[in-house]
Amino acid sequence: MRRVFAALALGMTAAAHAAHEGHAQLGATAAFDAAGGVLAAYKDGSHVVVRRSADFGRTWSTPRRVNAVPEPVAAEGEARPKIATGTRGEVYVTWTRPLSKPYTGEIRFARADDVDAPFSAPVTVHTDRQEITHRFDALSVGPGGRLYVAWIDKRDLELAKRAGAAYAGAAVYVAVSDDGGKSFRGDFKLADHSCECCRIALLPEADGGLLALWRHVFEPNVRDHALARLDGDGNAAPLRRVTFDDWRIDACPHHGPSLARDEAGRLHAVWFSGAPGRSGVFYARLGDNAPLPRLVGDDTAAHADLAVSGSRLLVAWKSFDGERTHLEIMRSDDGGETWRTRKLSHTDGPSDQPRVLTHAGRFFVFWNTAHEPLSMHEVE
């Protein structure tokens, strides 16, 4: 008892505070289904839960558990459960299950035949079962229904360590499913030397291939971005460096990029850099002869996301004015040539990263905040 009184006398200790209030993990993602409903996935204790909204986020169904058996779920920083829908109404969910050693984890996957069907028992998508880093899952469905799961993987780092060799960063691996998530093939290595803790952006292609954009570790320690393609057979093409901020750093930026393609086939990306004299969120069209990157927002802008519909683009990000967190957007109707910027919403409490969704030519920003959970904002 005396110890407890001492703790109270000293003010709230960290442990007492944790027991008292808990800590909300707001990491959530959302996806439209074929019927125009929105599905959201997020962490609730030792479960991933899914809810559906038939009215663009105004009301949500009661949460449905994805994993029946409790297990640890990562939902902090760049980690959060992912949700996607298939071409025949399937619902796919991935998450990272942290294991007992630091930085270790497994990429978990569950599926349902449709929004009302039960979820399958979760499976681990990678064949490598060492207790090492498999974290920061990314999930995407291609136009033909092919399913891709990518993640950050340290198996090559572990091999190098055992051989006494140096190895910068981690690697990006991919598993592919051609049967709606009933089985996976892989693990296909997309590239060595990714940064260790930033989300990966995926963009499936019409021919069954996959483009991925991630923060890379270029020699000697430049954490700029790389783009690479995996073909339908799991063969990786050499990566291409696509951002040139020259951010030389041994750190965890905790800011991954976003990638989209317009109807003319041009690639658009947003990313964060902390390079001295060149820090902030940037937008650019990727590729040869593209204009210089454009600074997005002010010096508090963070966690931008990007989506494209036809030749229209929407970028959303968070900023902070000292009192409130703002949800800001910039919109282009001409493939990224000209932009209009405005504030879309704000909150005076904790909030997750925003995500841009498109549905039937309309743009929505999904933003999970402590005060307004699973909020959806249409951008007219």
Next chain:
Amino acid sequence: MNRRALLLATAAAALGPGFALAEVPRLFQLGTMRALRETHAGRPFVLALWSVHCAPCIEDLPLWRKMRAIHPGVPIVLVAADPAEETPRVQTLLARFGLGRDPGWIFGEAYVEKLRFAIDRTWRGELPRTYFHDHEHRARTVTGRVDTAFAEAWFAEVAGQGSR
């Protein structure tokens, strides 16, 4: 057993024999940054932001132990940018690296943007992030791992100024 005692016992068990149990980090709240500047007014100090989830941060911990041993008069304020639930892991790590007697702080406010803004409005969560404050609290900001030669030179310089 109450929750606090349980957490402390967990941390002690994780350490095993031969390790001193780390003190409990205090909660870094909205007024803490201002209080730190007042506490260290007219004196240099280092503010080292780190996280149990950040490998480069943990690689910097031996440097802080070394600098504390060489320059005990220059405070190194450790702040774990982790939720308070991570307190046992913070204690375990700091004890392992000989930093447990002065574990500093852990984020005690879920609205992390406010805490970051109070420290530095342009800090967007990259870690490690270190602020080398001189006597007038002009800060040299380092993102990412701290260069040992830079740290040694900086500590030697500010410590020398203090003894004049």
